[in-house]
Amino acid sequence: xxxxxxxxxxGIACLCAFGIATPSFADAPAKTEAATTxxxxxxAVTPVPDAAPAAAAPAPAAAAAAPAAAxxxxxxxxxxxxxxxxxxxxxxxxGLALFYGGLVRxxxxxxxxxQVFMVFALVIVLWCIYGYSIAFTEKNAFFGGFDxxxxxxIWDPAKGTFAAxxxxxxxxxxxxxxFVAFQGTFAAITCALIVGAFAERAKFAAVLxxxxxxxxxAYLPAAHMVWxxxxxxxxxxxxxxxxxxxxxxxxxxxxxxxxxxGTVVHINAAVAGLVGAIMIGxxxxxxxxxxxxxxxxxxxxxxxxxWVGWFGFNAGSSLEAGDVAALAFxxxxxxxxxxxxxxxxxxxxxxxxxxxxxxxxxAVAGLVAITPAAGFVGPMGGLVMGLLAGIVCLWGxxxxxxxxxxxxxxxxxxxxxxxxxxGALLTGVFAAPxxxxxxxxxxxxxKMSADPYSIGHQVWVQAxxxxxxxxxxxxxxVIAYKLVDIVIGLRVPEEEEREGLxxxxxxxxxxxx
Numbered sequence: 001x002x003x004x005x006x007x008x009x010x011g012i013a014c015l016c017a018f019g020i021a022t023p024s025f026a027d028a029p030a031k032t033e034a035a036t037t038x039x040x041x042x043x044a045v046t047p048v049p050d051a052a053p054a055a056a057a058p059a060p061a062a063a064a065a066a067p068a069a070a071x072x073x074x075x076x077x078x079x080x081x082x083x084x085x086x087x088x089x090x091x092x093x094x095g096l097a098l099f100y101g102g103l104v105r106x107x108x109x110x111x112x113x114x115q116v117f118m119v120f121a122l123v124i125v126l127w128c129i130y131g132y133s134i135a136f137t138e139k140n141a142f143f144g145g146f147d148x149x150x151x152x153x154i155w156d157p158a159k160g161t162f163a164a165x166x167x168x169x170x171x172x173x174x175x176x177x178x179f180v181a182f183q184g185t186f187a188a189i190t191c192a193l194i195v196g197a198f199a200e201r202a203k204f205a206a207v208l209x210x211x212x213x214x215x216x217x218a219y220l221p222a223a224h225m226v227w228x229x230x231x232x233x234x235x236x237x238x239x240x241x242x243x244x245x246x247x248x249x250x251x252x253x254x255x256x257x258x259x260x261x262g263t264v265v266h267i268n269a270a271v272a273g274l275v276g277a278i279m280i281g282x283x284x285x286x287x288x289x290x291x292x293x294x295x296x297x298x299x300x301x302x303x304x305x306x307w308v309g310w311f312g313f314n315a316g317s318s319l320e321a322g323d324v325a326a327l328a329f330x331x332x333x334x335x336x337x338x339x340x341x342x343x344x345x346x347x348x349x350x351x352x353x354x355x356x357x358x359x360x361x362x363a364v365a366g367l368v369a370i371t372p373a374a375g376f377v378g379p380m381g382g383l384v385m386g387l388l389a390g391i392v393c394l395w396g397x398x399x400x401x402x403x404x405x406x407x408x409x410x411x412x413x414x415x416x417x418x419x420x421x422x423g424a425l426l427t428g429v430f431a432a433p434x435x436x437x438x439x440x441x442x443x444x445x446x447k448m449s450a451d452p453y454s455i456g457h458q459v460w461v462q463a464x465x466x467x468x469x470x471x472x473x474x475x476x477x478v479i480a481y482k483l484v485d486i487v488i489g490l491r492v493p494e495e496e497e498r499e500g501l502x503x504x505x506x507x508x509x510x511x512x513x
Contacts, residue, residue, distance in 0.1 A: 072173070097113045100195070134224065143220070194276065222473070315332065342388075343393065370423060375438070
């Protein structure tokens with residue numbers, strides 16, 4: 001009876017979260033679109049576009065009033081983005097699931113796999129119902145509107161046409177449905193990252209209810225603030241540049257650089273995970289009993305899948321198959337390798353032995369740190385960022401973790417929080433042209449800005465983006481955890497925790513015999 005009540009309350013909590021979210025955006029004005037394109041995510045300033053618009057030929061007088069033809073998506077770019085989307089799915093299921101699953105005790109293996117799998121599925125559904133619209137349509141600097149509620153308006157049955165999404169190059173678009181799917185996978189993996197912080201002790205129903213609340217009130221505003229703009233095609237002079245900037249997200253307007261999610265994904269999720277670890281409390285026996293990973297083999301497989309999938313995550317964030325995608329690809333390869341080396345050698349020097357866990361953790365640290373910088377910094381900047389990420393995140397899961405005193409089960413904050421903050425700040429440094437970076441792109445002149453790049457100013461802007469993300473995520477997380485605790489309860493009983501969540505929560509075992 002108690003379990004039935006818990007399930008009912010969980011369902012009510014989910015419905016309430018959606019019901020609360022809906023009225024707050026009911027007054028959204030209709031979105032204004034340019035031709036068939038919709039506003040998309042992008043860093044505040046972007047690297048050199050992969051394809052500059054062709055010069056317009058003089059038109060005959062009779063055709064002067066004819067409307068310009070709408071851009072058509074390139075099949076190569078479309079294929080590239082669909083493959084990138086599949087790679088991000090691979091990162092989560094099975095990559096993240098196996099990485100986390102190997103790190104817990106065998107009695108909790110299936111519970112972690114189940115949480116990651118179900119969170120992914122839940123968020124994708126919510127994304128297509130209302131999440132995409134709130135994140136990537138125009139309303140104000142913090143939230144989008146409901147123009148794309150239920151993905152409405154992307155397919156026009158009257159005209160028989162599909163809408164397209166703008167990219168970082170004028171006149172270059174991709175199918176909006178592809179953009180929806182790509183960004184949906186980002187939302188899903190972000191929410192799934194959180195569960196590693198309170199693994200082995202949280203109620204399954206509580207995890208799902210929390211994810212609904214946090215996704216709605218933390219992830220969606222962060223994505224809108226950092227990535228929303230109306231695209232480059234309407235920018236023709238200084239006046240239109242200023243007017244279009246005012247329609248963008250709040251952090252975008254400040255000029256923050258976040259190529260693929262250092263703030264939106266990693267810092268955002270890490271803060272939520274740390275708050276959860278503190279509010280749920282430490283695992284039974286923490287600090288007294290062995291809680292060693294039960295299968296570093298699974299963890300290594302998961303880390304490898306994460307590394308492979310991350311090429312879709314970072315290179316795909318260019319939205320085009322071109323030079324910037326290639327730069328992000330190389331940086332993802334190099335920075336990750338560098339972080340793996342620095343973590344393992346740092347551990348080897350400090351503890352006397354190199355470990356497989358250290359290698360896998362170092363790789364993830366490098367991937368996290370290069371995420372906001374992937375398309376902005378040169379390869380040598382990426383190399384330095386990777387080397388620093390391995391050492392700094394090694395401290396994050398040891399020294400910083402002891403200072404905080406929380407039982408962050410799988411070191412979500414030590415790797416994703418510390419690595420995300422480091423990467424976001426260093427993006428402001430190594431994006432500088434004098435250090436091999438891409439600098440600032442001016443869409444008015446459609447070439448690199450002639451203004452000198454200020455490292456100090458850009459790092460300050462990056463710090464504001466980091467601080468905003470930390471505060472927003474922390475406040476939403478505290479409220480969401482508290483609401484879920486009141487309605488459902490966050491933690492399983494002690495006897496269920498000792499027996500293991502595989503049996504007590506799911507009635508299954510990962511291993512037999």
